[in-house]
Amino acid sequence: MTNSEVYRHPRYYALGYRWQTEAECDFIQACLAAHGPGEVGRPLDSDVGATAAVLARGRPERASLGHARDAHPEPVEGRVQRVEGRLLDIGCGAGRHALELARRGAAVQGIDLSPEMVAYVSEAARTEGLDVTVSVANLRDLHLEGPFAAAWCFMDTFRFLLTNGDIVEHLRRVAAALVPGGLYLTDFWVPRQWDQIGSEIHQWEQTENGLTVRVFYLQHPESADPVSQTFEDELVLEIHEGGTVREIRGGRTKTRLLMPQEFRALVAESGVFDLLGSYSDFDLAKPLAAASMSWRMVSVLKRR
Ligand SMILES: C[S@@+](CC[C@H](N)C(=O)[O-])C[C@H]1O[C@@H](n2cnc3c(N)ncnc32)[C@H](O)[C@@H]1O
16 A cells, blocks of 8 residues: 655645644544533633633634634633543544644554654653543554544544445444444545536645745546545645755645545444534534535544
């Protein structure tokens, strides 16, 4: 199996993809507060993470990035809540969610296929003294040591599960590692317009301390196989650093086109999760709807 060359460059990936990270972590906390297993909050000693904690205490409609910074939450009586129970980040990449949630007091396990990503997250956790453990593993063949209160698989990583059989088996293995009532959150691209299936391009850039990473996400429509519903996509990073510009081409990676109704049916087929909802973005107040849909469909699954 080939992994994108881009994932061998965690420092550039970490900057290129850091946007929205806090809001996405707010969303995880909001889901745990609204739907998580049992008692999820307990007092912290400091005020660190107050905004997220307030969001997690019943203002899920404020949990998207657009609202999080200008939220005016009700006063919290003295203490901040944090997530109880271990969390699992599947396809953790450069660890943006794992590290941020650990900063907010969680214990997080990450897995990723890329040894470079795993080494990067491990070193970042060690440097910051965070409770994050990370290992190389394949989401198509998971052997997990739970239990976890919640897991997530963000930013299109779920689409590396290429067949219906892969998806159902993956869901069952994740469920087996969760406590009863535990949550599994997924986030992957679905075509907004049917005439663009397999031919979308997304690009954005991030800059910090003189380093700019420009990210291009390309789809190759001629590679689309309408029977298996797979196609090849590709990441390209343009790195502007120290007065030079260079390009890292990820190479083509085969991914699955997974539509909302198929996802619903496969979750039902797994027999281990209930699909609580799918959202147009990282916002529990925005159920999936054609008018409000971003290119990401975010879903909340609860273990039976
Ligand atoms: C688009 S990145 C997403 C990373 C992270 N979830 C995020 O939101 O930034 C996809 C990640 O999935 C990893 N990956 C690709 N194929 C995988 C597989 N079969 N099993 C586990 N991880 C995989 C890559 O190494 C990469 O770090």
